Amino acid sequence: MALDLIGRADALIEGFRPGTMERLGLGPEPCLVRNPRLLYGRMTGWGQEGPLAGAAGHDLNYISLVGALAAIGRAGEPPTPPLNLVADYGGGALYLAFGIVCGLLEAKQSGRGQVVDAAMIDGAASLMMGCFGLHAAGLWTDRRGDNILDSGAPYYEVYACSDGRYISVAPIEAKFRQEFYRRVGIDPASLPDADERANWPKIKAVIAEKLATRSAAEWCRLLEGTDACVAPVLSIAEAPGHPHHRARGTFVEIGGVVQPAPAPRFSRTRPELPTPPEPHGHSTEQALADWGIEAARIARLRETGVIGPRN
Numbered sequence: 254m255a256l257d258l259i260g261r262a263d264a265l266i267e268g269f270r271p272g273t274m275e276r277l278g279l280g281p282e283p284c285l286v287r288n289p290r291l292l293y294g295r296m297t298g299w300g301q302e303g304p305l306a307g308a309a310g311h312d313l314n315y316i317s318l319v320g321a322l323a324a325i326g327r328a329g330e331p332p333t334p335p336l337n338l339v340a341d342y343g344g345g346a347l348y349l350a351f352g353i354v355c356g357l358l359e360a361k362q363s364g365r366g367q368v369v370d371a372a373m374i375d376g377a378a379s380l381m382m383g384c385f386g387l388h389a390a391g392l393w394t395d396r397r398g399d400n401i402l403d404s405g406a407p408y409y410e411v412y413a414c415s416d417g418r419y420i421s422v423a424p425i426e427a428k429f430r431q432e433f434y435r436r437v438g439i440d441p442a443s444l445p446d447a448d449e450r451a452n453w454p455k456i457k458a459v460i461a462e463k464l465a466t467r468s469a470a471e472w473c474r475l476l477e478g479t480d481a482c483v484a485p486v487l488s489i490a491e492a493p494g495h496p497h498h499r500a501r502g503t504f505v506e507i508g509g510v511v512q513p514a515p516a517p518r519f520s521r522t523r524p525e526l527p528t529p530p531e532p533h534g535h536s537t538e539q540a541l542a543d544w545g546i547e548a549a550r551i552a553r554l555r556e557t558g559v560i561g562p563r564n
Contacts (some may be wrong), residue, residue: 254554258544259284264292264353271301281368291366292356296349298340300372312337312373315344319378320385328398328405344376399450401425407457408433408447411486418469419486420476422460433481437463437472534561 256279259265265284267274274280274295281293295301298310316322316339317332326333349371356369387393387400399405408430411419424433434441437460444459445452464472469485476483487495493504493511505514508529515524537560541551554560 254546254559255279256283256287257546259291260287261544262288262291263357264294266294266296266349266353268296271297271306285366289365290360292353292360292369293366294349294353294369294371296345296371296373298345298373300375301370310373312340315340315374315377318374319381321377321381323395324384324397324400324403326397326403328396330397332397339380340373340377344378344380345371345373348376348379405450405453406447407453407460410457410460412461412464414467414469414472415465416468416470420464420469420472421484421486422464422482424480424482429480429482432479433476433483436476436479436481439463537561 259279267279284293285291297306298315299305299308313322313334316335321339322332322334324332325335349369352369352371356367360366384393388395393400397403402409404410406425408425409423411421413419422433424430430447431441434444439459444456447453447456472483473485477485485495492498498504502514504511505526506512507527510529515527538551538555541554541560542548551560555562
């Protein structure tokens with residue numbers, strides 16, 4: 254049955270440990286024999302080979318091995334475990350999706366499928382390309398909280414306001430910093446040279462003192478929508494209510510659950526909104542029929558327990 258479905262598919266995605274699909278008789282070789290145009294997508298944490306390939310792991314492990322975790326955190330503090338966005342979703346799921354789309358486009362020209370080997374550790378390493386480049390150029394140190402993008406610089410930081418809320422301040426470019434200083438009431442001439450790292454703590458203290466004089470809402474009314482590069486730090490519960498998200502429809506409600514809308518957006522082939530999860534087995538027969546499986550065979554699969562009961 255699995256090979257029959259694979260024979261009709263454009264792509265297959267499997268997320269087992271290396272060797273599992275081969276033991277099931279569904280490795281790349283028999284699948285590509287059955288369907289030479291197949292894109293065979295493999296998702297693992299450590300990759301298909303290497304000393305760690307057979308071990309369990311999670312996002313935090315992968316980003317620690319590629320240098321990302323060591324760079325996240327404030328000066329003098331231990332590395333800070335971030336949300337599992339870097340390796341799991343960015344380096345894993347998105348890189349696999351990108352690889353499959355690239356493979357499908359190539360297969361249209363060549364008529365031949367191939368294996369897309371997406372490892373979360375590889376994707377996480379790839380996402381670190383910019384930091385590795387800065388490090389090679391002598392513009393990034395191995396000390397946490399000592400660089401432009403890791404809370405070291407005063408112009409890429411989170412500051413507390415008078416009400417205890419936080420705003421993100423990120424006017425990296427000089428012209429945007431001038432806009433920020435002008436709007437918050439700081440005279441740039443009174444500040445030391447921001448290109449010298451030794452001056453960063455003093456500049457940060459001046460900004461922190463100024464931003465602590467008003468609430469986050471007051472600063473946002475003054476700064477949001479300008480080139481000062483400022484935004485409020487919102488919680489998961491607060492984010493969907495922001496006017497920008499409401500205007501763009503960034504979040505949707507499905508089955509009573511507020512969640513991010515599908516992304517990216519297409520001008521012509523707009524995807525339908527997802528539906529709530531169906532009960533187990535609810536649409537199995539229809540899905541198999543849509544794939545060209547005969548009704549008698551579907552009935553036998555039901556009788557033998559290969560597919561579960563309808564709920």
